Amino acid sequence: MSQSLRLILASRSPRRAALLRQAGYRFKQTDPPYIDPPQPLPNINPEDLALELSRKKAISMRALILPCHVILSADTICIDADGRPVGQPANRKQARQTIRRFIDAPHDVITAATLLDKTGDKSIELLDRAQVLIGTLNDDQLEGYLDTEQWRGKAGGYNLFDRQADGWPISVQGDPTTVVGLPMDQLQPALHRLGILPD
Numbered sequence: 001m002s003q004s005l006r007l008i009l010a011s012r013s014p015r016r017a018a019l020l021r022q023a024g025y026r027f028k029q030t031d032p033p034y035i036d037p038p039q040p041l042p043n044i045n046p047e048d049l050a051l052e053l054s055r056k057k058a059i060s061m062r063a064l065i066l067p068c069h070v071i072l073s074a075d076t077i078c079i080d081a082d083g084r085p086v087g088q089p090a091n092r093k094q095a096r097q098t099i100r101r102f103i104d105a106p107h108d109v110i111t112a113a114t115l116l117d118k119t120g121d122k123s124i125e126l127l128d129r130a131q132v133l134i135g136t137l138n139d140d141q142l143e144g145y146l147d148t149e150q151w152r153g154k155a156g157g158y159n160l161f162d163r164q165a166d167g168w169p170i171s172v173q174g175d176p177t178t179v180v181g182l183p184m185d186q187l188q189p190a191l192h193r194l195g196i197l198p199d
Contacts, residue, residue, distance in 0.1 A: 006068055006069050006070050006195075006196060007020075007025060007026070007027035007028070007069070007070050007072060007191070007196050008027065008028050008029075008030060008061065008065055008069050008070065008071050008072065009027050009028070009029045009030070009072050010030060010031075010032040010057050010058060010060075010061045010071050010072060010073040011029070011031075011032070011057070011072075011073060011074060011181075012029075012031050012153075013074075013153075013181055015154075015159055015161075015180050015181050016074060016180075016181045016182050017029050019177055019180060019181070019182045019184055020182070023184060023188060023198055024198030024199055025191070025196070025198050025199070026199055027072075030061075030064075032057040032058070032060045032061050032073060033060040033061070033064070034056045034057045034059075034060035036053040036056070036057070036075060044085075046077045046079055046085045046110055047110055047112070047127055047129075049075075049077060049085070050075045050076070050077050050110050050111065050112035050127065051075075051112040051114075051125055051127060053075035053112070054073050054074050054075040054112040054113055054114040054125070055073075055112075055114050055125065057073035057074075057075070057114070058071045058072075058073040058114040058115075058116040058123075059116070061073070061116075062116065062118055065118060066118075067118050069118060070115060070116070070117050070118075070191075070194050070195075070196055071114070071115070071116040071117075071118070072113065072114070072115055072187075072191075073113070073114045073116075074111060074112065074113040074114070074181060074182055075111070075112050076109060076110065076111045076112075076155040076179075076181050077109075077110050077111075077155060078098075078102075078107055078108070078109050078110075078155050078156035079107060079108040079109075079110065080101050080102065080105070080107050081101070081105040081106060081107060086098055086101075086107070086155070086156055087155060088152075088153060088154060088155055088157070089151055089152075089157045092146050092149075092151075094157075095146055095151040095152075095157040096142065096146060098156060098157045099134070099137075099142060099145075099151075099156075099157050099158065100142070102132070102134045102156065103134050103135070103136060103137055104133075104134070104135065104136060105133075106131050106132065106133045107131070107132055107133075107156070108129055108130070108131050108132075109129070109130050109131075109132055109155070109156070109178060109179045110127070110128070110129050110178075111127075111128055111178045111179075111181060111182065111183050112125065112126065112127045113125070113126040113127075113182060113183060113186075113187055114126075115190055115191070115194060117194055122194065124190045124193070124194070126183055126186045126187060126190060127183075128174070128175055128178040128183035128185070128186055129174065129178070130172055130173060130174025130175055130176070130178040130179050131172070131173040131174060132160070132170065132171070132172050132179055133170065133171050133172075134158075134163075134168065134169065134170050135168075135169030135170065135171075136169065137168065137169075141168070145158075145163075145166075150162065155181075159180065160172065160176055160179040160180050161176070161180060
């Protein structure tokens with residue numbers, strides 16, 4: 001078996017899958033049985049919450065995989081300028097409100113990732129934070145984006161690479177892949193330690 005084929009991505013996210021493919025990894029992708037809440041709960045440290053949700057997704061996969069596999073799960077949470085956690089918008093109104101909160105006000109993005117090796121019960125947990133600034137958008141830009149419904153299923157209601165490609169004034173301090181959903185700068189050395197190598 002290819003070392004990369006041992007990797008199971010426990011996430012429905014096409015953006016996380018794309019990051020792994022671009023880095024040269026081969027893997028199987030599946031939904032974890034554990035479904036996290038669409039909006040993070042208030043009054044919980046967002047870093048602890050992201051780690052907890054990522055861990056629960058990985059653990060929920062353990063009974064469903066072969067011993068030779070390594071599970072990769074992740075969770076991403078946005079933090080607005082007032083320190084409030086922001087999850088995935090449930091509807092268009094929430095998406096509009098969320099993105100307007102981010103315009104001209106830097107927000108943080110936290111991504112936690114869990115690697116679980118069922119054979120040896122080895123676990124590696126990763127956590128990274130990046131800061132994003134969305135510049136001024138006019139109403140036509142925002143409403144046009146909302147019309148596409150691309151905000152659905154995304155922490156904070158947007159995907160960094162898609163919005164940059166569409167010409168939004170958006171900049172990042174830190175690892176851009178953390179904003180997209182997998183902290184690849186940390187993840188690739190961790191995968192190497194578990195014997196998962198890109199092809």
